[in-house]
Amino acid sequence: MAKEIRLKYLTDNGLAQLKEAFDSNIEYYKSKDQQYFLNYLNTNGYLQDTSYVIEDFTDKLIFTEDLDKDDLNNIKILYTAMKDIPTYVMMEDRFWAAQNHTIMWDYITKRSEGFRKESKDQRNKLYNSFFTHTKNGKKRGTYVNCVSRLWWAGKLSYDESRENPFELTEELCKTGFASTIVPFSSSNITGRDESRKAILTVVKELREQGKIVKRDDITYGLKYLNLIAGSSMLDVMSFDEIVELLRRYYGMLQ
Amino acid sequence: MKLDKRLSSYPILINDDDDYVDSSFEISLIQKVEFNKLIVNVSFQLNNEGLLELIKEGKAKYIIHVDCPMLSFRKVFSTDKKDLEFSINLNDVTESVEISSMIVATMDIPHYYNKKFNWFYGTDGVDISKGNYLAIGPMYLVNINRSNIGYKKLSDVIVIQKDDRNSDQMSVSLDNDIITILVNEKIKNQYYAYGQQYLYNIISMVMVPSMVYVLTSMKNNPDGLCSYRWYSVVEQVLLDNNISVTQLNEEDSTGKYSIFEVAQKIFMSPLEKGMLELSNVRLGDE
Numbered sequence: 001m002a003k004e005i006r007l008k009y010l011t012d013n014g015l016a017q018l019k020e021a022f023d024s025n026i027e028y029y030k031s032k033d034q035q036y037f038l039n040y041l042n043t044n045g046y047l048q049d050t051s052y053v054i055e056d057f058t059d060k061l062i063f064t065e066d067l068d069k070d071d072l073n074n075i076k077i078l079y080t081a082m083k084d085i086p087t088y089v090m091m092e093d094r095f096w097a098a099q100n101h102t103i104m105w106d107y108i109t110k111r112s113e114g115f116r117k118e119s120k121d122q123r124n125k126l127y128n129s130f131f132t133h134t135k136n137g138k139k140r141g142t143y144v145n146c147v148s149r150l151w152w153a154g155k156l157s158y159d160e161s162r163e164n165p166f167e168l169t170e171e172l173c174k175t176g177f178a179s180t181i182v183p184f185s186s187s188n189i190t191g192r193d194e195s196r197k198a199i200l201t202v203v204k205e206l207r208e209q210g211k212i213v214k215r216d217d218i219t220y221g222l223k224y225l226n227l228i229a230g231s232s233m234l235d236v237m238s239f240d241e242i243v244e245l246l247r248r249y250y251g252m253l254q
Numbered sequence: 255m256k257l258d259k260r261l262s263s264y265p266i267l268i269n270d271d272d273d274y275v276d277s278s279f280e281i282s283l284i285q286k287v288e289f290n291k292l293i294v295n296v297s298f299q300l301n302n303e304g305l306l307e308l309i310k311e312g313k314a315k316y317i318i319h320v321d322c323p324m325l326s327f328r329k330v331f332s333t334d335k336k337d338l339e340f341s342i343n344l345n346d347v348t349e350s351v352e353i354s355s356m357i358v359a360t361m362d363i364p365h366y367y368n369k370k371f372n373w374f375y376g377t378d379g380v381d382i383s384k385g386n387y388l389a390i391g392p393m394y395l396v397n398i399n400r401s402n403i404g405y406k407k408l409s410d411v412i413v414i415q416k417d418d419r420n421s422d423q424m425s426v427s428l429d430n431d432i433i434t435i436l437v438n439e440k441i442k443n444q445y446y447a448y449g450q451q452y453l454y455n456i457i458s459m460v461m462v463p464s465m466v467y468v469l470t471s472m473k474n475n476p477d478g479l480c481s482y483r484w485y486s487v488v489e490q491v492l493l494d495n496n497i498s499v500t501q502l503n504e505e506d507s508t509g510k511y512s513i514f515e516v517a518q519k520i521f522m523s524p525l526e527k528g529m530l531e532l533s534n535v536r537l538g539d540e
Contacts, residue, residue, distance in 0.1 A: 016427045016430055017436070019429065020417065020427050020434070133482070140478075191323060192328040232387070236317060236330060236332065236360070236385055
């Protein structure tokens with residue numbers, strides 16, 4: 001039987017301490033000294049149990065040179081394991097920062113750009129790898145963090161009604177999902193399932209027709225839907241009607 | 255969902271607007287929480303015969319739009335009846351949910367004319383497309399409080415904590431729902447020991463400078479910080495005093511919008527009272 005794990009969360013105080021101490025702790029992060037953080041958090045009682053017990057998925061996460069393929073796999077693995085946790089918890093920094101210092105530590109040290117290469121803004125990259133609520137706001141930070149974005153990419157594209165529920169996730173990952181989901185975070189109309197799934201469905205159709213759909217093309221489609229929503233109520237349109245609108249729009253672009 | 259009527263070239267019924275005369279569109283709303291579900295009962299009150307007729311003919315519908323942008327949750331409920339009940343799973347939304355009401359055309363309506371159009375729209379009628387807004391009603395913000403924290407007063411959103419780094423300087427953490435001021439353990443103990451006796455001194459030394467940082471950060475990065483709950487509490491304190499975040503200025507040390515002055519006023523200008531505390535001590539010594 002698969003091993004189960006009980007997920008942890010950070011207390012408010014524990015989270016504030018970690019964030020404020022980030023700069024003085026940065027060498028522990030750079031040297032990947034997880035034990036330091038576990039000792040510190042446990043000694044002070046900052047890590048607490050949640051009521052969520054899930055299957056341990058961490059050994060199924062993969063890391064190769066093909067980032068798009070890895071991301072797709074990892075979205076599927078993480079989202080499947082955590083999809084029953086309430087959505088509001090998934091916008092909590094206390095939840096993600098706890099996972100990032102515990103079960104997702106290895107993932108971050110292998111996947112995060114902050115660890116992959118030295119750069120001028122390495123400090124911010126490392127910070128954004130461990131925390132989801134940043135000075136850029138809750139939602140944007142959560143869509144940027146390399147762990148929480150896996151869950152949100154799954155949430156935005158998972159479609160139970162399809163034979164392969166991750167069919168639309170595959171489209172997201174073809175253009176580098178990390179930057180593709182950011183415009184989804186700032187566009188309110190994509191909050192509605194029908195609109196979001198319509199655009200990914202049309203992108204899939206176009207690709208099946210042999211057309212190359214880049215990230216910008218998806219952003220243009222979102223802008224077009226925003227334009228429609230400005231003059232009439234996009235939200236009363238059915239999935240099929242929005243698909244039809246987008247087919248016409250992309251048809252005109254070809 | 256905030257709708258911008260300026261984009262429309264045809265009349266839309268909105269209370270306190272003059273596209274229509276002698277007409278109104280209101281809703282009343284009753285909400286309750288049962289078994290982790292928010293159940294909402296809406297009753298539409300439309301006073302305009304032309305629009306009532308369109309709804310009866312199936313050319314328009316009442317719409318309730320539920321939005322929680324933070325969690326990308328957006329749902330639409332529609333009806334041609336005067337009452338509507340719907341429910342939302344509380345797991346899908348954060349602390350606040352926007353509930354908007356409107357009437358929307360369900361098909362194209364050529365040459366739509368309403369007897370209550372304001373005279374400047376003439377009598378030729380206007381072409382309405384499917385999905386166009388015909389009336390926009392009030393928007394409600396429903397708050398769901400999961401924790402016991404009120405997030406209402408300033409004291410709900412500022413907390414002083416021991417800094418595990420034991421730094422000699424205090425620091426302020428803003429990217430959480432609560433403003434956390436970190437001071438070293440010794441200072442924190444003294445804060446509790448002398449908090450009552452030297453309240454205004456402590457406010458002057460700790461709270462006022464922290465508030466200068468808070469207000470400066472709000473002024474410089476409103477888009478980034480506005481999603482944190484402390485932000486709306488501080489914003490409300492400012493609004494109660496007729497100050498908006500955009501009006502705050504960092505350059506001047508005095509003036510209604512000066513951050514330096516506002517930070518002191520938020521804590522009721524503690525300096526003089528602080529001095530009094532010190533002179534009382536001196537008197538006590540003698």
